Amino acid sequence: MGFSTKTILFSFFVGAWLSVCPPVYGQGSIRGRVVDLDGRAIPQALVSAERFDGLSASAVQEVPTDANGEFLIANVFPGPYHVVARKEDEGYGDNRSGFYNARPSPLVSVTEAKAHATVTVVLGPKAAFLSGTIVEDATGEPAAASVVMWRLQEPDKPIGISVGPNFRVLIPSGAEIGVKLISNGHEAWIIEGGSLHMEPGASKSVAVRLAKKY
Amino acid sequence: MSPAATFMVNGPSILQVVSDVTQLCNGCSATIARYTTYQIENFDGSSVAMALPVCETGTFTNYNCRTPENLTASTDPCTQTAGMPAPGTVTSSTSGQFIDRWGFSNDNFAPIGCGVTFNDHWYWWQSADVQFLLGSPGGFINTNKISIGNWATTLQAPTGLAPGTIIPH
Numbered sequence: 001m002g003f004s005t006k007t008i009l010f011s012f013f014v015g016a017w018l019s020v021c022p023p024v025y026g027q028g029s030i031r032g033r034v035v036d037l038d039g040r041a042i043p044q045a046l047v048s049a050e051r052f053d054g055l056s057a058s059a060v061q062e063v064p065t066d067a068n069g070e071f072l073i074a075n076v077f078p079g080p081y082h083v084v085a086r087k088e089d090e091g092y093g094d095n096r097s098g099f100y101n102a103r104p105s106p107l108v109s110v111t112e113a114k115a116h117a118t119v120t121v122v123l124g125p126k127a128a129f130l131s132g133t134i135v136e137d138a139t140g141e142p143a144a145a146s147v148v149m150w151r152l153q154e155p156d157k158p159i160g161i162s163v164g165p166n167f168r169v170l171i172p173s174g175a176e177i178g179v180k181l182i183s184n185g186h187e188a189w190i191i192e193g194g195s196l197h198m199e200p201g202a203s204k205s206v207a208v209r210l211a212k213k214y
Numbered sequence: 215m216s217p218a219a220t221f222m223v224n225g226p227s228i229l230q231v232v233s234d235v236t237q238l239c240n241g242c243s244a245t246i247a248r249y250t251t252y253q254i255e256n257f258d259g260s261s262v263a264m265a266l267p268v269c270e271t272g273t274f275t276n277y278n279c280r281t282p283e284n285l286t287a288s289t290d291p292c293t294q295t296a297g298m299p300a301p302g303t304v305t306s307s308t309s310g311q312f313i314d315r316w317g318f319s320n321d322n323f324a325p326i327g328c329g330v331t332f333n334d335h336w337y338w339w340q341s342a343d344v345q346f347l348l349g350s351p352g353g354f355i356n357t358n359k360i361s362i363g364n365w366a367t368t369l370q371a372p373t374g375l376a377p378g379t380i381i382p383h
Contacts, residue, residue: 054319057355059315096249
């Protein structure tokens with residue numbers, strides 16, 4: 001599977017003209033392995049390379065790991081990349097922001113001189129699962145909302161995930177995680193006790209009723 | 215006179231939101247990124263259940279960050295790039311979904327709140343000459359606020375596009 005995001009250099013000056021430089025063709029690759037905290041391979045994880053410089057407005061091209069946890073991202077353009085992985089159905093959230101995983105996503109550099117990078121991506125610990133239903137309290141109609149979560153030690157680093165009336169999200173395990181649901185025009189719904197502390201692989205279900213804000 | 219025939223024209227033509235995540239960008243302490251997962255749907259509203267090449271055309275305007283002076287932007291243009299084994303596209307998952315990432319990639323863009331307007335159009339790439347419009351999720355990308363289709367999120371108010379939202383053409 002190719003990784004064909006093109007990088008274009010825009011130069012902005014007073015008076016707003018811009019120049020577009022032709023992209024350098026992507027002849028590089030990133031090869032590696034995705035493992036858990038004990039070094040065991042994680043098959044069928046999804047892996048992507050996200051540029052670490054500039055602005056990104058592009059699709060995330062993911063490749064799956066094989067039975068040995070190995071992957072190959074081909075056609076990579078020169079540049080610095082974070083290598084991101086996830087396998088959410090087994091409790092491995094993505095390692096983009098450090099919210100779910102103990103280790104940050106590794107940073108690799110692909111250059112014309114060194115076009116083929118290798119890397120090991122470590123995921124874990126496994127997260128827990130929070131699932132539930134959302135209805136509007138007054139009408140009982142199904143509703144959508146955003147699940148906002150944050151580590152209590154890092155309240156300034158939340159993550160917001162939009163969900164439908166039947167939802168399932170990952171909750172980082174082994175830590176106190178604040179959880180609330182917000183929806184425009186409604187009062188915020190806060191998890192009982194204000195936070196969750198869950199073990200890896202554990203699950204919890206909630207029935208959310210969103211009260212209108214007056 | 216020949217009997218009348220009914221033609222049903224169907225095919226990929228709709229972008230529907232599956233999920234919308236707002237969080238800090240990778241390794242960042244202040245700059246946010248937004249990951250919107252789209253389902254490609256056919257004209258009749260059924261989900262595409264195959265891997266499809268997709269591409270985008272977009273223009274960046276009104277860049278107002280003081281540093282860096284030059285903006286490097288990654289997109290997936292519909293034009294063929296010489297030397298590439300495939301068209302200038304990415305491929306959706308086999309269930310017809312892809313994740314669109316918007317945001318600056320690090321904390322180096324200043325001052326906080328600066329950014330750029332992005333006029334974006336996603337296409338189903340059928341051939342070098344033929345692409346079909348799926349949706350136009352235009353908006354702006356600032357360091358601390360990202361708007362997709364007039365729906366803005368911040369770290370403090372990360373209420374994203376609701377699942378099921380159709381991105382207008």
